[in-house]
Amino acid sequence: MKRNDLPDPARRRLLAGSAGMVGVGLLGAAPVVAAHNVAHWDAETDVLVVGTGAAGAAAAIFARQADAAVLMIEKADYFGGTTAKSQGGYWIPNNHLMRARGLTDERAAALRYMARLSYPELYNAADTQLGLAPDDYALIATFYDHAARVVQRLETLGALGSTFFPGGAGYEYMPDYYAALAQNEAPLGRILSPRRPDGAPGMGDEIARQFEVAVKARGIEVRFRQRAVRLVQDANGAVVGVEVADADQKTHHLRARRGVVFGTGGFIHNADLRRRFLRGPVYGGCTVPAAQGDFIPLAQAAGAQLGNMQHAWWAELVFEQAVVNSAVPMNVFVPPGDAMLQVDRTGRRYVNEKFVYNERAQLHFVWDPQRAEYRNLLTFMVYDRRVAEQFAGMFPLPPGPAPYVIEGADFQTLGAAIGARLAQLAPHTGGFALDDDFAGQLVHTVSRFNGFATSGKDADFQRGETPVEGYFHNMYRPPDQTNPSPNPTMHPLADQGPYYAIILCAGVLDTKGGPRIDTHARVLDAFGAPIPGLYGAGNCIASPAAQAYWSAGGTIGPALTFGALAGEHAAARR
Numbered sequence: 172m173k174r175n176d177l178p179d180p181a182r183r184r185l186l187a188g189s190a191g192m193v194g195v196g197l198l199g200a201a202p203v204v205a206a207h208n209v210a211h212w213d214a215e216t217d218v219l220v221v222g223t224g225a226a227g228a229a230a231a232i233f234a235r236q237a238d239a240a241v242l243m244i245e246k247a248d249y250f251g252g253t254t255a256k257s258q259g260g261y262w263i264p265n266n267h268l269m270r271a272r273g274l275t276d277e278r279a280a281a282l283r284y285m286a287r288l289s290y291p292e293l294y295n296a297a298d299t300q301l302g303l304a305p306d307d308y309a310l311i312a313t314f315y316d317h318a319a320r321v322v323q324r325l326e327t328l329g330a331l332g333s334t335f336f337p338g339g340a341g342y343e344y345m346p347d348y349y350a351a352l353a354q355n356e357a358p359l360g361r362i363l364s365p366r367r368p369d370g371a372p373g374m375g376d377e378i379a380r381q382f383e384v385a386v387k388a389r390g391i392e393v394r395f396r397q398r399a400v401r402l403v404q405d406a407n408g409a410v411v412g413v414e415v416a417d418a419d420q421k422t423h424h425l426r427a428r429r430g431v432v433f434g435t436g437g438f439i440h441n442a443d444l445r446r447r448f449l450r451g452p453v454y455g456g457c458t459v460p461a462a463q464g465d466f467i468p469l470a471q472a473a474g475a476q477l478g479n480m481q482h483a484w485w486a487e488l489v490f491e492q493a494v495v496n497s498a499v500p501m502n503v504f505v506p507p508g509d510a511m512l513q514v515d516r517t518g519r520r521y522v523n524e525k526f527v528y529n530e531r532a533q534l535h536f537v538w539d540p541q542r543a544e545y546r547n548l549l550t551f552m553v554y555d556r557r558v559a560e561q562f563a564g565m566f567p568l569p570p571g572p573a574p575y576v577i578e579g580a581d582f583q584t585l586g587a588a589i590g591a592r593l594a595q596l597a598p599h600t601g602g603f604a605l606d607d608d609f610a611g612q613l614v615h616t617v618s619r620f621n622g623f624a625t626s627g628k629d630a631d632f633q634r635g636e637t638p639v640e641g642y643f644h645n646m647y648r649p650p651d652q653t654n655p656s657p658n659p660t661m662h663p664l665a666d667q668g669p670y671y672a673i674i675l676c677a678g679v680l681d682t683k684g685g686p687r688i689d690t691h692a693r694v695l696d697a698f699g700a701p702i703p704g705l706y707g708a709g710n711c712i713a714s715p716a717a718q719a720y721w722s723a724g725g726t727i728g729p730a731l732t733f734g735a736l737a738g739e740h741a742a743a744r745r
């Protein structure tokens with residue numbers, strides 16, 4: 172079929188959405204399949220769900236509860252995607268467990284918090300929509316209005332039990348990332364975890380386990396190793412099915428009478444999309460390898476409007492892992508250790524090392540105008556032997572020798588060793604190098620840091636002063652580790668070496684840009700109209716959170732909510 176054979180609305184959408192089009196991996200094939208060209212449907216269902224992470228599973232369960240026949244397909248050979256690898260927190264404002272404990276989370280206040288973080292440059296508390304564009308405000312409001320209902324319904328259905336995310340070490344609840352922000356009037360209790368059968372909080376694998384059980388219990392078939400490669404559209408431009416490729420690259424056509432919901436994750440492991448769209452140099456993430464942005468060209472071919480492509484759920488990575496494979500085993504969520512600091516290429520501290528990973532990672536995008544380079548393309552986590560020993564095994568501090576750890580007997584030799592390592596890595600960095608006086612400056616930096624550690628007050632970056640920093644530090648600290656300093660997140664570095672360094676770069680938990688959706692999770696075309704029959708939720712769409720990471724669970728909370736909304740709406744379509 173040639174492009175001109177497309178049904179008219181589909182062709183219009185394709186043309187409208189062609190800016191920034193990326194290869195679909197189907198050279199020579201038309202970007203969408205016209206339904207009249209499908210000779211045989213290999214399966215038929217009401218709602219077809221693509222992807223088995225939080226978004227896809229929620230969509231499938233809610234569609235089935237609304238009496239739709241549901242079929243799920245999954246590119247990998249297991250259920251759960253990155254959700255299954257995650258810590259498993261979901262951020263749900265005004266959730267039923269908070270309410271049961273008398274914790275209030277008023278709508279207006281919660282929307283102020285979300286709007287302030289998602290659109291800081293537009294935020295206006297005096298405006299009825301807080302200064303936001305109407306559709307962006309509507310998505311945030313929809314999240315507040317439905318998140319608690321969705322999670323409570325999952326509980327009632329026996330599909331996903333919830334409990335509070337673990338507190339611990341003096342914390343009853345994990346605090347929100349911006350617990351101290353003036354707009355945060357309910358900083359505790361919004362972060363939930365899956366409740367294991369023994370009642371304890373579980374992680375992402377527990378979400379996936381419970382969802383897989385719930386899906387099976389509802390008779391929903393899951394076809395593994397099936398990759399959605401093209402959409403099927405009818406003569407009116409409605410999405411009526413999907414072409415999938417199986418493990419042998421054979422294609423099949425699956426018909427969806429009411430709608431197709433994508434929950435296929437982000438695009439971090441698609442080097443092309445990463446380079447073209449993300450707002451700075453990013454090397455990978457701990458996302459599962461399947462996160463290749465498959466939905467983006469498919470949706471573009473149907474005329475979808477893209478949004479939020481520059482943003483991601485950011486986190487730092489060990490550069491020497493990411494350079495080998497963008498799918499790193501783990502991100503540097505919190506650099507462990509007290510006698511530990513992060514410095515830039517000049518040997519100066521540039522960040523509060525214990526603050527939220529999403530925020531720290533964005534400092535890698537700072538531009539140096541005179542040198543015409545990313546000033547913090549790479550930065551350096553520096554620590555002493557006490558930290559190496561006491562925090563061993565807390566990633567990225569290895570339990571034993573690791574090739575990415577650079578060692579020096581003193582700061583001079585450490586600086587020289589980092590310089591030599593950077594020279595080896597030059598083909599991946601554009602020749603990024605240390606300042607000539609890196610080691611000399613590092614001596615001053617450590618001396619200043621040691622003074623702050625002794626007094627307990629970090630006059631430069633206020634390390635350890637917000638609630639979440641203490642929580643994070645404890646999370647990445649062996650229970651028997653002690654620090655007599657007045658600020659437990661800081662300790663003077665030893666006067667004598669050896670000292671160690673790990674090279675860090677920007678990465679992600681996953682991206683969060685893609686087709687824009689409306690409040691029913693319908694994918695919008697270039698003119699803002701819903702593309703009939705096409706839905707998306709989770710990291711494969713333009714996140715309702717925009718640039719913000721509201722708190723731990725800020726990715727899975729919206730994925731569950733908009734996944735459920737997609738499933739409900741698709742099931743009701745006739």
Ligand SMILES: Cc1cc2nc3c(=O)[nH]c(=O)nc-3n(C[C@H](O)[C@H](O)[C@H](O)COP(=O)(O)OP(=O)(O)OC[C@H]3O[C@@H](n4cnc5c(N)ncnc54)[C@H](O)[C@@H]3O)c2cc1C
Pocket residue numbers: 221222223224225226227244245246247250251252253254255256257258259260261262375397398399400434435436437457458459461462463465466484501502680681708709710711723724725726727728730
């Ligand atoms: C270590 C770690 C800890 C994290 N902790 C948290 C946390 O505590 N809280 C939080 O909110 N977030 C956390 N995250 C992020 C979170 O895991 C993700 O943002 C979230 O799970 C994404 O859900 P999703 O449903 O959008 O996608 P996924 O869970 O990634 O699911 C997408 C699925 O789609 C499949 N797929 C992709 N393409 C196709 C295709 N073409 N055809 C068929 N199937 C396809 C994939 O194989 C995958 O199974 C963490 C991430 C990591 C890596």
